Amino acid sequence: MTSHDTTASPATSAPVPRPSSSDALLSVRELAVHFPTSDGVVKAVDGLSFDVHRGKTLGIVGESGSGKSVSSAAILGLHNPARTRISGEIYLNGVDLLTLSSEQMRKRRGREVAMIFQDPLSAMHPYYTVGNQIIEAYRVHNDVSKKAARERAIEMLDRVGIPQPDRRIDDYPHQFSGGMRQRAMIAMGLINDPSMLIADEPTTALDVTVQAQILDLLQDLQREFNSAVIIITHDLGVVAEMADDVLVMYAGRAVEYGPCKEILTHPEMPYTWGLLSSVPDVKGDTSARLVPIPGNPPSLLNPPPGCTFHPRCVHKDKVPGDLCWTVEPRLEPGQRGPGHTKRCHLTNPDDIYATEVLPEVAPGLVEES
Amino acid sequence: MFAYIVRRVVSGIILIIVMSLVTFLLFFASPIDPARFACGKNCSPALQEQTRKALGYDDPVFVQWGDFLKGVVQGRDYPSDPALRKTAPATIAHCPAPCLGYSKLSNDTVLNLVKNAFPVSLSLAIVAFIIWISGGIAFGVIAALKKGTIIDRGIVGISLVFFAFPTFFVGLFLYQFIAIQWQIVPIPNYVSIADGGFFTWLVGLLLPGLTLALFYMAGYVRMTRAFVLESMGEDYLRTANAKGLAPRKVLVKHSMRAALTPLVTMAGLDLASLVGGAIITETVFNYNGLGKLAVTAARNLDLPLTVGIVLLLATFVIMANIIVDVLYAFIDPRVRVG
Ligand SMILES: Nc1ncnc2c1ncn2[C@@H]1O[C@H](COP(=O)(O)OP(=O)(O)OP(=O)(O)O)[C@@H](O)[C@H]1O
Numbered sequence: 001m002t003s004h005d006t007t008a009s010p011a012t013s014a015p016v017p018r019p020s021s022s023d024a025l026l027s028v029r030e031l032a033v034h035f036p037t038s039d040g041v042v043k044a045v046d047g048l049s050f051d052v053h054r055g056k057t058l059g060i061v062g063e064s065g066s067g068k069s070v071s072s073a074a075i076l077g078l079h080n081p082a083r084t085r086i087s088g089e090i091y092l093n094g095v096d097l098l099t100l101s102s103e104q105m106r107k108r109r110g111r112e113v114a115m116i117f118q119d120p121l122s123a124m125h126p127y128y129t130v131g132n133q134i135i136e137a138y139r140v141h142n143d144v145s146k147k148a149a150r151e152r153a154i155e156m157l158d159r160v161g162i163p164q165p166d167r168r169i170d171d172y173p174h175q176f177s178g179g180m181r182q183r184a185m186i187a188m189g190l191i192n193d194p195s196m197l198i199a200d201e202p203t204t205a206l207d208v209t210v211q212a213q214i215l216d217l218l219q220d221l222q223r224e225f226n227s228a229v230i231i232i233t234h235d236l237g238v239v240a241e242m243a244d245d246v247l248v249m250y251a252g253r254a255v256e257y258g259p260c261k262e263i264l265t266h267p268e269m270p271y272t273w274g275l276l277s278s279v280p281d282v283k284g285d286t287s288a289r290l291v292p293i294p295g296n297p298p299s300l301l302n303p304p305p306g307c308t309f310h311p312r313c314v315h316k317d318k319v320p321g322d323l324c325w326t327v328e329p330r331l332e333p334g335q336r337g338p339g340h341t342k343r344c345h346l347t348n349p350d351d352i353y354a355t356e357v358l359p360e361v362a363p364g365l366v367e368e369s
Numbered sequence: 370m371f372a373y374i375v376r377r378v379v380s381g382i383i384l385i386i387v388m389s390l391v392t393f394l395l396f397f398a399s400p401i402d403p404a405r406f407a408c409g410k411n412c413s414p415a416l417q418e419q420t421r422k423a424l425g426y427d428d429p430v431f432v433q434w435g436d437f438l439k440g441v442v443q444g445r446d447y448p449s450d451p452a453l454r455k456t457a458p459a460t461i462a463h464c465p466a467p468c469l470g471y472s473k474l475s476n477d478t479v480l481n482l483v484k485n486a487f488p489v490s491l492s493l494a495i496v497a498f499i500i501w502i503s504g505g506i507a508f509g510v511i512a513a514l515k516k517g518t519i520i521d522r523g524i525v526g527i528s529l530v531f532f533a534f535p536t537f538f539v540g541l542f543l544y545q546f547i548a549i550q551w552q553i554v555p556i557p558n559y560v561s562i563a564d565g566g567f568f569t570w571l572v573g574l575l576l577p578g579l580t581l582a583l584f585y586m587a588g589y590v591r592m593t594r595a596f597v598l599e600s601m602g603e604d605y606l607r608t609a610n611a612k613g614l615a616p617r618k619v620l621v622k623h624s625m626r627a628a629l630t631p632l633v634t635m636a637g638l639d640l641a642s643l644v645g646g647a648i649i650t651e652t653v654f655n656y657n658g659l660g661k662l663a664v665t666a667a668r669n670l671d672l673p674l675t676v677g678i679v680l681l682l683a684t685f686v687i688m689a690n691i692i693v694d695v696l697y698a699f700i701d702p703r704v705r706v707g
């Protein structure tokens with residue numbers, strides 16, 4: 001295992017708690033992404049481990065700045081090596097991506113692992129047609145003629161539901177609607193049939209009706225291509241609909257990880273409780289109170305000692321002594337068996353959740369899934 | 370697109386006409402008596418009065434302006450006197466259309482004077498433009514790629530030095546050392562392509578071209594660097610990288626393409642103002658271009674010539690604006706409207 005920085009906490013050097021299944025398509029182990037800056041080292045991601053299987057979807061949730069995008073950029077090898085320190089292991093199809101040369105990694109980018117970004121308008125080059133950009137994505141990895149690539153691009157545009165794809169392929173991104181742009185981005189991401197697709201907040205920039213269509217499309221395509229998907233989102237509704245597993249991130253760490261249903265019905269970490277309580281009632285019941293998590297995410301330059309969440313945690317006095325202030329909890333199985341891990345000192349989270357938190361949570365989130 | 374161009378050209382012409390009126394108002398509102406200077410040093414009051422009448426300076430400004438515009442279209446005679454034409458045609462100076470005025474001091478039409486000087490300034494501008502654009506973009510991209518390193522700081526620092534140094538200093542320096550002391554190139558001298566062929570023309574323009582280019586290049590290095598760096602932070606560049614494109618392709622096709630748009634705008638306008646003459650460089654190297662002509666005209670208080678040159682420069686800039694706007698529509702598809 002890779003050596004860590006001097007600040008390595010007990011939790012980050014602990015063995016991976018979740019039974020590591022060797023058949024996972026993507027296995028991330030103890031991933032740390034640090035940015036040395038003039039103010040100090042920004043520890044954007046630390047001790048992050050998870051698995052994604054073929055045909056399955058992992059939802060990653062967490063507040064802004066919790067390191068979701070930084071982690072996915074690390075999987076694609078998009079960080080500038082001169083300004084980033086990355087350690088840990090990222091196995092994709094059995095190969096540790098972090099040991100590859102930049103050229104070897106480049107050959108995998110877009111072919112084995114592809115990414116869809118949040119804002120499709122800014123993620124496409126304004127000066128090239130949609131078709132040009134999709135064809136380019138195909139021809140990087142396939143030695144085919146322009147004509148063959150164009151046919152393939154039209155086929156993909158058709159598959160993602162662009163009407164008259166043979167004509168719209170020559171449009172510029174600004175001539176597409178937001179939903180169509182995101183469809184085109186999906187076509188671009190999937191044109192090389194990657195085994196792993198990372199969607200970083202794919203629907204945040206879209207309006208609600210279009211959001212649902214894009215999510216449906218992603219689900220359909222995942223079934224068709226049998227690819228593994230990571231979907232990054234702020235929206236627990238999206239997680240409930242799409243994800244098989246959920247990873248909750250806080251301040252660059254995983255704080256809760258397990259099967260989606262399990263996490264949404266029996267969350268054991270106060271931060272997850274906070275996220276669930278801040279979801280507005282999907283059924284439009286305005287009497288349900290919206291409880292945002294009080295306080296702000298911690299500084300990644302100087303994370304607080306002990307549990308990184310303790311300054312904002314309202315349940316820390318239920319833990320004996322000053323454990324929350326001094327010892328960082330490990331990501332360990334809680335009361336509900338080995339498949340569900342959490343990073344928290346509370347010993348009876350299920351009772352606290354049922355009596356104190358559940359009444360605040362808007363109904364309807366879990367029944368949907 | 371075609372309708373757009375026509376619209377722009379028409380509004381450009383209107384703008385030039387307005388410019389000409391403003392110029393007239395400005396120059397003829399000045400306390401200088403144009404007739405006195407046109408008439409020369411030893412000029413009796415009677416002769417002065419005659420000159421004033423011959424050149425039309427006794428008319429109100431608006432009439433003069435109208436005569437000027439008419440002259441551009443039809444040509445005109447100085448003095449415009451049909452009776453005199455019959456009796457003494459030799460005393461009449463004819464200025465054929467498009468007449469931009471008549472310089473009594475040089476005894477020639479403004480158009481002829483400009484026609485001689487223009488190729489010099491144009492040649493100088495073209496040679497300088499090629500040097501500064503290629504150098505500016507190349508060094509700017511290198512600086513952006515090596516951002517924060519000693520190479521980056523070196524390039525930015527040196528370009529700042531050339532930007533800060535006065536052109537006449539750089540020009541004299543190059544002249545003195547490269548041409549005279551080390552004799553790397555012959556003494557700079559303008560020879561038209563028709564007279565000496567392309568190579569002689571080019572060699573004659575190298576030093577003044579370089580002098581001008583060094584000044585402009587400094588700005589273009591910094592602009593290119595800034596635009597390339599800016600595009601590197603864009604989301605679409607991350608997309609290009611996420612596709613697995615080779616770094617060089619990402620740079621050239623995605624990053625530099627985005628940086629090109631603002632550069633074209635600046636370059637077009639800079640080139641246009643340079644075509645109108647580079648006063649200092651032309652003076653240092655003693656090239657008879659528009660810049661030197663303008664200085665001479667101003668020094669001799671040769672008002673018709675000054676007015677003609679000012680209007681010509683304004684026309685260049687307006688034309689360049691139109692060309693740049695049309696080019697922009699080709700470069701940026703988002704601007705491309707019906
Ligand atoms: N190149 C960098 N240098 C320094 N800090 C960085 C760099 N890139 C990201 N960070 C920091 O890392 C942290 C995590 O960023 P990240 O983009 O992963 O957040 P996120 O979870 O995706 O948030 P959001 O939901 O807003 O997208 C942020 O605090 C960010 O400021």
Ligand SMILES: [Mg+2]
Nearest residue numbers: 068069070200
């Ligand atoms: Mg993000």
